[in-house]
Amino acid sequence: xxxxxxxxxxxxxxxxxxxxxxxxxxxxxxxxxxxxxxxxxxxxxxxxxxxxxxxxxxxxxxxxxxxxxxxxxxxxxxxxxxxxxxxxxxxxxxxxxxxxxxxxxxxxxxxxxxxxxxxxxxxxxxxxxxxxxxxxxxxxxxxxxxxxxxxxxxxxxxxxxxxxxxxxxxxxxxxxxxxxxxxxxxxxxxxxxxxxxxxxxxxxxxxxxxxxxxxxxxxxxxxxxxxxxxxxxxxxxx
Amino acid sequence: xxxxxxxxxxxxxxxxxxxxxxxxxxxxxxxxxxxxxxxxxxxxxxxxxxxxxxxxxxxxxxxxxxxxxxxxxxxxxxxxxxxxxxxxxxxxxxxxxxxxxxxxxxxxxxxxxxxxxxxxxxxxxxxxxxxxxxxxxxxxxxxxxxxxxxxxxxxxxxxxxxxxxxxxxxxxxxxxxxxxxxxxxxxxxxxxxxxxxxxxxxxxxxxxxxxxxxxxxxxxxxxxxxxxxxxxxxxxxxxxxxxxxxxxxxxxxxxxxxxxxxxxxxxxxxxxxxxxxxxxxxxxxxxxxxxxxxxxxxxxxxxxxxxxxxxxxxxxxxxxxxxxxxxxxxxxxxxxxxxxxxxxxxxxxxxxxxxxxxxxxxxxxxxxxxxxxxxxxxxxxxxxxxxxxxxxxxxxxxxxxxxxxxxxxxxxxxxxxxxxxxxxxxxxxxxxxxxxxxxxxxxxxxxxxxxxxxxxxxxxxxxxxxxxxxxxxxxxxxxxxxxxxxxxxxxxxx
Ligand SMILES: Nc1ncnc2c1ncn2[C@@H]1O[C@H](COP(=O)(O)OP(=O)(O)OP(=O)(O)O)[C@@H](O)[C@H]1O
Ligand SMILES: [Mg+2]
Numbered sequence: 164x165x166x167x168x169x170x171x172x173x174x175x176x177x178x179x180x181x182x183x184x185x186x187x188x189x190x191x192x193x194x195x196x197x198x199x200x201x202x203x204x205x206x207x208x209x210x211x212x213x214x215x216x217x218x219x220x221x222x223x224x225x226x227x228x229x230x231x232x233x234x235x236x237x238x239x240x241x242x243x244x245x246x247x248x249x250x251x252x253x254x255x256x257x258x259x260x261x262x263x264x265x266x267x268x269x270x271x272x273x274x275x276x277x278x279x280x281x282x283x284x285x286x287x288x289x290x291x292x293x294x295x296x297x298x299x300x301x302x303x304x305x306x307x308x309x310x311x312x313x314x315x316x317x318x319x320x321x322x323x324x325x326x327x328x329x330x331x332x333x334x335x336x337x338x339x340x341x342x343x344x345x346x347x348x349x350x351x352x353x354x355x356x357x358x359x360x361x362x363x364x365x366x367x368x369x370x371x372x373x374x375x376x377x378x379x380x381x382x383x384x385x386x387x388x389x390x391x392x393x394x395x396x397x398x399x400x401x
Numbered sequence: 402x403x404x405x406x407x408x409x410x411x412x413x414x415x416x417x418x419x420x421x422x423x424x425x426x427x428x429x430x431x432x433x434x435x436x437x438x439x440x441x442x443x444x445x446x447x448x449x450x451x452x453x454x455x456x457x458x459x460x461x462x463x464x465x466x467x468x469x470x471x472x473x474x475x476x477x478x479x480x481x482x483x484x485x486x487x488x489x490x491x492x493x494x495x496x497x498x499x500x501x502x503x504x505x506x507x508x509x510x511x512x513x514x515x516x517x518x519x520x521x522x523x524x525x526x527x528x529x530x531x532x533x534x535x536x537x538x539x540x541x542x543x544x545x546x547x548x549x550x551x552x553x554x555x556x557x558x559x560x561x562x563x564x565x566x567x568x569x570x571x572x573x574x575x576x577x578x579x580x581x582x583x584x585x586x587x588x589x590x591x592x593x594x595x596x597x598x599x600x601x602x603x604x605x606x607x608x609x610x611x612x613x614x615x616x617x618x619x620x621x622x623x624x625x626x627x628x629x630x631x632x633x634x635x636x637x638x639x640x641x642x643x644x645x646x647x648x649x650x651x652x653x654x655x656x657x658x659x660x661x662x663x664x665x666x667x668x669x670x671x672x673x674x675x676x677x678x679x680x681x682x683x684x685x686x687x688x689x690x691x692x693x694x695x696x697x698x699x700x701x702x703x704x705x706x707x708x709x710x711x712x713x714x715x716x717x718x719x720x721x722x723x724x725x726x727x728x729x730x731x732x733x734x735x736x737x738x739x740x741x742x743x744x745x746x747x748x749x750x751x752x753x754x755x756x757x758x759x760x761x762x763x764x765x766x767x768x769x770x771x772x773x774x775x776x777x778x779x780x781x782x783x784x785x786x787x788x789x790x791x792x793x794x795x796x797x798x799x800x801x802x803x804x805x806x807x808x809x810x811x812x813x814x815x816x817x818x819x820x821x822x823x824x825x826x827x828x829x830x831x832x833x834x835x836x837x838x839x840x841x842x843x844x845x846x847x848x849x850x851x852x853x854x855x856x857x858x859x860x861x862x863x864x865x866x867x868x869x870x871x872x873x874x875x876x877x878x879x880x881x882x883x884x885x886x887x888x889x890x891x892x893x894x895x
Contacts, residue, residue, distance in 0.1 A: 213889045216797070217888075218796075218797055218887070218888040218889040219887065219888075219889045241801060241802055242801045242802075242803075245796070245799050245800060245801040245802075246799065246801075248797060248798070248799045248888070249798065249799025250799075254797050254798075260790065260794050262791060262794075264420065264423075264424045265420070273794075273795070273798055274798045274799055275413065276413045276414065276416075276417050276795075276800070276804075277795065277798055277799040277800040277801075277804060278799050283413060283416065286413075322798075326799070
């Protein structure tokens with residue numbers, strides 16, 4: 164599934180000030196790519212990810228998901244947009260965003276409440292399988308406060324994978340983790356990209372994380388200043 | 402999306418609501434408390450109003466029936482649309498009976514001459530003579546079973562006879578009319594006069610006791626007030642026994658007709674007749690005795706003349722249904738120029754007063770509920786704000802705005818159901834407590850009911866509906882706020 168960003172400009176009004184968070188960004192990401200978006204703090208990375216992920220449509224320009232005939236996200240109704248998010252997009256956040264009152268498995272199955280038509284039992288089974296695939300089957304009943312940072316992020320990834328997304332959007336997924344744990348998380352992304360062809364778009368400010376992507380997009384003050392293909396740095400196999 | 406899909410996700414939404422309720426138990430309990438108190442208040446006072454209304458209006462006064470009197474007899478009249486009626490006679494009874502709203506008409510007539518009653522020695526230890534105040538009602542107006550073998554029947558009503566149709570037992574055929582047969586006092590007359598008759602000492606003819614019924618409230622009045630007031634006093638008042646219906650039925654006493662403490666009839670000679678209390682009926686006069694109408698008419702004819710025997714004092718008009726009472730009232734008063742009896746006017750006023758008081762307290766309940774709704778708005782808004790990141794996350798994971806609305810309204814629905822149940826229970830407990838206190842602290846008085854409350858199934862439904870209404874009203878704004886949370890909040894909220 165292709166992603167086309169065309170002439171995207173996003174402005175925020177902070178009182179008197181007007182901040183241009185994104186400035187005429189044009190970008191095409193094809194299905195199966197592994198892209199790192201880098202840039203200094205405040206350069207507009209999160210803003211771009213929100214636009215790509217259909218979490219925010221209050222911009223000029225367009226974001227299109229799918230073929231050339233597909234409608235731009237901002238032209239969709241609120242319901243259609245929600246359904247698009249549910250079916251095609253998965254999100255992984257720096258702060259994990261797990262619900263503390265739910266078990267790991269329940270967190271993973273959360274998307275089943277909003278579509279897909281799975282029964283509770285089927286949703287639970289699927290959650291267990293996904294936890295298994297990120298190596299956390301034994302912690303299915305644990306609640307987030309009982310988990311380490313790396314474990315939390317794996318639960319979050321399992322949740323992002325629940326509805327079999329085409330594109331995985333990750334905002335600083337390793338930002339709250341130590342280096343080794345971060346690398347393990349990265350390996351999961353690489354495996355998903357390699358084995359299932361899921362497009363991975365990953366925002367980071369860590370150079371060694373960005374180096375693992377096959378394409379690097381650099382933002383600076385809302386502008387796209389660099390967009391290069393790169394040979395991913397293969398990790399030393401443990 | 403298939404229908405099975407949407408129904409499955411709807412039931413899953415229920416699970417989401419349950420989870421959130423379990424997590425925020427304290428908040429929800431607090432916001433539901435006010436609603437519960439409001440519902441309890443509403444339930445309590447509605448039931449109290451209903452109870453008091455039923456007790457007063459349906460026990461003391463009878464609803465669905467109107468008693469009308471001739472205004473000319475009670476005061477100045479303006480006359481009806483069709484001119485003033487010429488007194489309450491059989492013609493008027495006929496006219497009223499033909500009205501479409503009318504089920505039945507029962508004329509009543511009072512005794513119009515002085516009379517007194519003497520007896521009661523077997524119960525009180527000494528005979529008592531009291532003024533005899535009575536009216537006559539049609540026999541078929543009495544719905545209560547009359548167990549006394551005499552029955553509420555006018556036995557001495559002379560019938561016509563001929564060679565082919567002889568007179569009943571105790572009568573002989575004189576020309577074409579049946580007349581009481583002659584007998585000898587002191588002898589056993591059951592063979593010649595029939596089982597219920599006796600031999601009248603002065604007339605030396607078969608005679609039948611006059612059947613009398615009384616209002617059950619009289620017993621209450623006696624047991625509740627009179628007995629209590631006279632307790633310990635000197636004379637027979639001091640040792641009055643507690644009376645019951647079974648003790649009194651069958652009691653015989655003498656009626657002295659044509660003379661009483663208050664006066665003496667000039668028209669006919671004083672005469673003594675035997676009377677027997679045959680039963681109790683709500684239809685009887687509240688303060689006095691009630692005889693079969695034909696007996697009263699016959700006696701009035703003898704002591705007061707034909708005119709008073711042919712004129713009724715009031716008509717009891719039964720409506721076809723309760724909702725016909727209002728149009729019937731209008732018909733009777735405006736078209737026929739009749740007047741509601743004082744008792745019914747009073748009933749109308751008391752009914753209005755009870756309605757107003759109930760309304761006032763229900764208004765207070767509504768104010769409590771209104772405040773509770775505001776409280777729910779506040780609490781739910783706070784919870785929505787606290788769950789900003791969570792709601793944003795749900796939106797990011799594909800929840801449309803509607804699902805978020807339903808989530809918050811679902812929470813409000815559960816709060817409503819629980820607080821309605823709690824409120825109904827609280828209201829019922831309070832009522833139970835009041836009844837208990839009322840029964841143990843307040844002494845016996847006439848018409849004292851077992852419960853002050855009138856419970857109706859619709860009150861529970863009303864409580865539930867009201868709780869839902871106010872909870873939903875309160876949750877409306879927070880639900881909108883929750884729906885307005887951007888999915889981007891999942892990424893930015895920390
Ligand atoms: N909701 C908002 N309201 C006002 N200004 C905003 C909002 N979101 C972002 N901005 C501004 O837009 C610019 C880009 O913000 P953004 O969060 O995209 O940066 P970023 O590259 O993700 O930074 P970081 O690496 O710190 O996460 C910043 O100047 C920020 O202050
Ligand atoms: Mg950011």
